[in-house]
Amino acid sequence: MVIFLIFTFNSLSAQSSKRDTLLSEIEEIKKSSNFSSKDTLYIHNLIALAYEYRFHNLDSLYTLSQKSLALSKKAKYTNGEISSYHSMGGYYSDKGKIDQAILYFNKAYNLAKKHENHFLKVRTLNDLAKEYGYKGEYALSLKWYLAAIEIAEKHDFKNSISIINDNIAHLYLEQKDYEHAMLFFKKSKAIHEEIGNPVYMAETMSNMASTYADMKELDYAMYNINSSIAIFEKEKILEWLAYSYEIKGKIYLKKNKNTWAMYWYKQSELLHKEIEDDRGKIDLLNGMTEAYLNLKKDSIAEVYALNAFNLSKKIGLRSGIKNSSHQLFKIYKNKNEYEKSLWYHEIYQVTYESLSVAGNEKSLNMLKTRMEYDQQKQQLIIDNEKALAKQNVYIYVFVIILIIFAVIVFIIHRNEQEQKKLNLELRSKKTDLEENQAYLNELNQTKNKLFSIIGHDLRGPIGAFQGLLKLFKEGEMTKDEFLNFVPKLKVDIDTISFTLNNLLSWGQTQMNGSITRHSITNLDCIVEENIALLSEIAEAKSITLINRIEPNCQIWSDPNQIDIIIRNLLSNALKFTPNNGQIIIGAIQKIKTCEIYVKDNGLGMSEEIIGKLFEKDSNHTTYGTNDEKGTGLGLSLCKEMVEKNNGKIWVHSALGRGSSFYFTIPRIQKQYKVSA
Template sequence: MQHVTLLPTTFLLLFCCLLPIADAAGAEENPRKELRSEISAMERSAGFTAKDTAYISKILTLAGEMRFYDADSLLKLSERSLTLSEAAGFLKGKAKSYLRLADYHSDKGDSEKAIELYEKGLALSEAGNFGDLRLSALNGLSGEYVYKGDIAGALTKYLEALELAEQTGELEMQSILNENIANLYAEQKDYDHCLEYFQRVKRINDKLGNDIIKAETMSNLASVYADMGNLEYAMFNINQSIDIFEENRIFDWLAYAYETKGKVYLKKFNYKWALYWYSQAEMLHMNLEDDRSRIDLLNGMAEAHFGQGNDSLASDYATQAFRISEKIRFTEGKRDCAQTLYRIHRKQEDYATALVYHEVFQKLSDSISKRENQQGLSLLKTRNEFEKQKEELIEENEKALAEQKRFVWIGWVALFIALIIIYLVYRSKRLQKQLAEELTTKKDILEVRKAELQANNQTKTKLFSIIGHDLRGPIGALQSLLTMYSEGDMKKEEFLSFIPKLKSDVDHIFFTLNNLLSWGYTQMEGAKTKPSNTILENIVQENINLLAEIADQKSIRVVSELQGNTEVWSDPNQIDIVIRNLISNALKFTPENGIVSIRAEDKDTHWVIAVRDTGVGIDRVTMSRLFQDSSNTSTYGTNNEKGTGLGLSLCKEMVEKNNGKIWVDSTLRIGSTFYFTLPKAAQKYSEAV
């Protein structure tokens, strides 16, 4: 569990003797009741004005207390404090109001809006030099980047916040930020670095001497140990944290601790006790309003019921968790719930539903950019190594300076010794300069290597992304069907009913592989453009014949309007790829009984080729990024045909290699026309050969 912005992800039960739910709610309500009373007293006092900064601050404090108990109150109080702060010119109140509003949208799963508000709060905090709010804003931003799967972005903000916390001596925020970085390593299964950061957190917590903060760390550490399979250490840490939370009646963290204890029992396959702790957590959670936290709790209960053979209850809990994940757009939760539902429906021999959830799981697993996360952590390791080298060089410099001072002091004793010291000082300065130059050189080398690594990995990242996203899914579905059929889980008739889908997936894989190999070949600088006099209408007709079956399936008429004199100077293999992808795209986005036509317009020095369809059209936003280098836009066709988003990038690259240009004109619900130019075949080109 991450601090401050990432609240407990499941909730707990009470140890041995249960605390009554009403009692718990009452204890939690007291701070909020006291704040309401104080606000009411201020409003009734003589000379009261709503522009009083103390009054606005009190409203903001109440808003923070309401976060996981009444989201509507959090929103209304935050909006009210923002209005009052603007009227009073209270910059700090305005900054804090944006952070509270960001918390609300974060809990609702609207990360884009939350990031926008956190950034507004951060900008005001920096303008007003409010160090505490700046740390909170950076930590909140980092949490949203984690929810979005942008680990590199989260690390950047965490490190920026950590550096600020170290400069200002904010030990509590240092503890929180180091623990959040440890959790990032845990999510990547890099437990060595994770535990290294937890050791740092423990040292900071010892300086703080706060038992509640120590208990929070032990709860997170227990969850990590449970994921590692070190269940004894997990149980030791969680029991200690439970004692502290119960004594201090910290119910949100106590809930998380008990849920973690349920997870430990689940990993021990002790489903009875796992359900015991999960159920108590569910009871406490009734007094909280935190959808994101409920997902792991409900999915954990689903797994425990499934382990006991209660398939119906397991399905109910997992489905509920899946729906909450969809509601707040929580990708990781949706993925985990899909996996649980796949196991449940497969056991119930509901193979069609099982396959649906299996495909959802595969798709979401691929969409969570683990490769980018690992690269982000690698950058952090590189930074740590650089910082370590810098500290070693600084330490050497400090030793050299200390030696210099000692010789200067001795120099007062005798002129001869002074002369020697002068020489040593000169040598020491030269050594210091040399060390500084070496430090700069090493830094430059690290930056160059970092840039080279990013450049070299860009192509591989894109290749693996497409392979994982567009090939792994269909192949995984095919593998699942074959496995169920070979193991006797599926009858022959059921298997044969999936044949049309399998054929569509295989066709998609073949077309994707063809594009992928062509693009990869060009990216690895293995493809050289070899232009020659090329008859364009022959290439067009061959591709019309090749794609005839797809066109027939949708009753689409494909017409070539090219005349017999369309001769261009280009590489025929590359232009073949361009024609095939554009016709394939036109078929994909044209509904049944449509028309796709190919024509060429004669210009002075070149041909303008147009592939027109009567399809669904493209909106302006999508059109603006179709041919961008960083774009990998992919959508489903009118019959849910799949695509990689690679085809248009490949077309652009191939056309430009042949000294041409490519663009698109489209109108929604009327159709699209893709244009590209190619040089005319001329005598001078023949001589160039």
């Protein structure tokens, strides 16, 4: 049996560290002087924290989901309301209350549909299908999966498509149709290879390993599960690691190596003590039952089989009831307790037949037919393209003849129009000359501004450096006296270097020489490099730099321009933050954009200064808390580069309360999921 996949937040790190980080951020937001429970960032963090408690503390998941739902309604935060309904559905699903889970997933779906949030529509449809699969209503389950995959394909949600493919494969496995199940797994794997997400790849490979084990292809099964375990152990994803250990035990069980099977089952059992995943635990208990039976330890096998049966009844998992009742039938038959054996056999038979009703098989056959039809249609398209290619040769020849004829006609017509064109050109010369004059004036102003900044901001430190060298060279200053000036000289040289970089970047943008080259950019790497670069300045003022950028936070931008933006904003914050202050840099990942912020508790600004900050021709310069000086180009340069990267920049500030700079950049789209 494979694990169904769902969408969720933050699946790539250890859960406990994420919970601690989210709790810390929530407390910090609540301590803010202008805190409001309607703050969407606060609600977003509550929802994310609720998801982190899934598989670990369902009561906390329920409490936080109720709270975020109430606050989202009060704040009219639609996405928060949808996500809260979704997490409530997850709570009831894990409790085995399938009908209540369906109720909440339906609420989430209807709200997402009303507000045209296509990603959340796909996520909730997938979970609705999953719940109907748990009930054994495969026809209805398939209906929702197909609806979800249609939306996902229309909007190119690749991660969503891969998840749904995995879950459709599960429906085939329930009918023992391993061939078509494997086709869907391979589709999902191909998408993961394209995206390059190792954790999602490991999730699919672990499900493939379980399927290969059922197909008796044990070498393939072992390769896939070992690859998955390596990734889950590295990332500390406990629920998937427990599942992978259980599958490895299953593979050894198929090899009749019961001692090794029991070893890996025990490893999985230890992890299940740290997580709340009753569905996964049922498969583990049934596997351990079979291993103990093979080891002739029927009494222990009976305990595990009864636990599996009772847990399956508790959460209404009919496939678990089917498997455990079959094991109990064999156990009591071995013990000559025929009445109990017959009773469990009847339960097994009824459950098995209910999971194999004709309507479900018909729906799956319809899907199989659809796949075959799609393959035939694709082949027909290829054949048609070959036939059209031959016809195109004749068409190309005819087109070339037409082009030659058109060229001849054009030349004749051009000669007739030449005189008129010359007259029009003469009339436009005056306009062109005026435009060129305006452009040259603008370039001249740029040049004057560059020379002004060079003369004003660079000549002073360089002149001071020359003076010190002259005094030292002529013996009017001792070596020790000269060395005492070295720290100050280093600061001046760093300032000159930073100023020159800004001047060059600004000059390029003003003279149309700066080209924006978008690519996948790791924001956390750029921030770490700039924090390291500016750490000495921060230490000199005893300023704490706090980085809240999540690992692997990826955006679509020019990395060099983002580097300049981050460095200018951090440098400005250091400049205007007093000794022993604090600067926070973080990012809020939204559906299409990443909102990056740099917050300080420094001097702050008046409304008048804020109005001049981002003006293109502004050269406004203010001295920092330790008399640090800049060119005044930094923020106008930031604005230009943010806009070149399809983003926006703004600031919130007040005198004496610090400043918070925000800018948005398009993000790399991701989908999130773990086992249900």
